[in-house]
Amino acid sequence: xxxxxxxxxxxxxxxxxxxxxxxxxxxxxxxxxxxxxxxxxxxxxxxxxxxxxxxxxxxxxxxxxxxxxxxxxxxxxxxxxxxxxxxxxxxxxxxxxxxxxxxxxxxxxxxx
Amino acid sequence: xxxxxxxxxxxxxxxxxxxxxxxxxxxxxxxxxxxxxxxxxxxxxxxxxxxxxxxxxxxxxxxxxxxxxxxxxxxxxxxxxxxxxxxxxxxxxxxxxxxxxxxxxxxxxxx
Numbered sequence: 001x002x003x004x005x006x007x008x009x010x011x012x013x014x015x016x017x018x019x020x021x022x023x024x025x026x027x028x029x030x031x032x033x034x035x036x037x038x039x040x041x042x043x044x045x046x047x048x049x050x051x052x053x054x055x056x057x058x059x060x061x062x063x064x065x066x067x068x069x070x071x072x073x074x075x076x077x078x079x080x081x082x083x084x085x086x087x088x089x090x091x092x093x094x095x096x097x098x099x100x101x102x103x104x105x106x107x108x109x110x111x112x
Numbered sequence: 113x114x115x116x117x118x119x120x121x122x123x124x125x126x127x128x129x130x131x132x133x134x135x136x137x138x139x140x141x142x143x144x145x146x147x148x149x150x151x152x153x154x155x156x157x158x159x160x161x162x163x164x165x166x167x168x169x170x171x172x173x174x175x176x177x178x179x180x181x182x183x184x185x186x187x188x189x190x191x192x193x194x195x196x197x198x199x200x201x202x203x204x205x206x207x208x209x210x211x212x213x214x215x216x217x218x219x220x221x222x223x
Contacts, residue, residue, distance in 0.1 A: 006154075034211075043202050043215050043217055044214050045214070046213075049211070100157070101157075102154035
C-alpha cells in the first residue's frame with residue numbers, strides 16, 4: 001500500500017528541454033513534500049520542498065507544483081542539463097513531522 | 113564537517129550471522145533515521161530517533177535493533193541475518209524541519 005507513488009520508473013529528455021517528474025500521494029495528512037536527487041553509489045541529497053499550504057515553490061531551474069485536490073505534485077527542471085541525470089525521489093512528511101515516506105523514484109536521463 | 117558517515121561501505125554476511133552498521137553525524141542533529149532501499153523501490157524507514165535515548169519503529173523494523181546513547185551515533189544491529197535483508201542501507205540525520213542529510217550507504221549482501 002504505497003502512500004507515495006511515482007508511476008514513471010524512467011524518463012529521457014533532450015538537453016535544454018523541460019523535464020517533468022510526477023508524484024501522487026494518498027495521505028491528506030502529509031504537510032510537506034520534498035524532492036531528493038540521487039547519483040549512483042551516493043546517498044540522496046535534498047533538492048526542493050513545498051508546504052501543503054502552497055501550490056508552487058521555485059529554486060533556480062527547479063520548480064515544484066502541488067495540486068492538493070488531486071493529491072499530485074510535479075517537479076519541473078528547466079532547462080535540463082546532462083548533470084541532472086539521476087534518480088529523483090518524491091517524499092512526504094507525516095507523523096507529526098517526525099518521519100517521511102518516499103516514493104520508488106524516477107530515473108531521469110538528460111541526453112546531450 | 114564530515115556530515116553523515118556510514119561504515120562499512122560493503123559487507124557480505126552468511127545467513128544467521130550478526131553485524132552492526134555504524135552511523136555517525138557531526139552536525140549536532142537531533143533526528144536520525146535508518147532506511148533500506150531494495151532494487152526499484154523507494155526508501156523504507158526501519159527505525160528513527162528524535163534524540164539520545166529515544167528510538168521508535170518505522171515501517172519495516174523486523175529483524176533489526178537500534179540504540180541511541182549519544183547525539184552523534186545511531187548504530188543499526190542485525191541479529192540473525194536473512195537473505196531478505198540484502199539491501200542498501202542509508203542513515204540520515206535532520207536538525208529540525210524537513211531536510212534530511214544522508215550518508216553514502218552500506219551495501220549488504222546476505223547469502
